[in-house]
Amino acid sequence: MFDPKKLEQIAKQIHESMPQPVKELGKDVEQKVRQVIQNQLGKLDMVNREEFDVQTQVLLRTRQKLNDLEKKLAELESKLVDKA
Template sequence: MFDPKKLELIAKQIHESMPQPVKDLGTDVDQKIRQVIQSQLNKLDVISREEFEVQTQVLLRTRQKLNAMEQKMAELEEKLSDK
């Protein structure tokens, strides 16, 4: 198995030995790829993790209220059927 530290050292040495225009090209390509990915992600119909957590809490509170109302309804139905 290869030692990851040695591979990282070799990659660093190769990167340092490259001419500056090649390094710049790699940086430009990296930036363009990131822009394209970000653009495509922005087109998706998704929400942030924060919004998801907020909506989860809202749903939990709504579920609790619904359960309480169902219990009250059952109690009222029981009282009505006893009469």
């Protein structure tokens, strides 16, 4: 779901901003930072762009159907009032 290259870039930036003694711990710290970021991002209630686009299209179709049904209902109500 998340671009591994972006996660790696963020982890590397965090690692580079750490004090020198912490940096000297090496790849282990960078790997732990990446793991923590992935875990935290995984807890977020998010969808990927593809799923978002699909749901947007579903919503647009549903809205159009609702508009059509509202028009039909208004026509039927109008006919009912005219007959009364």
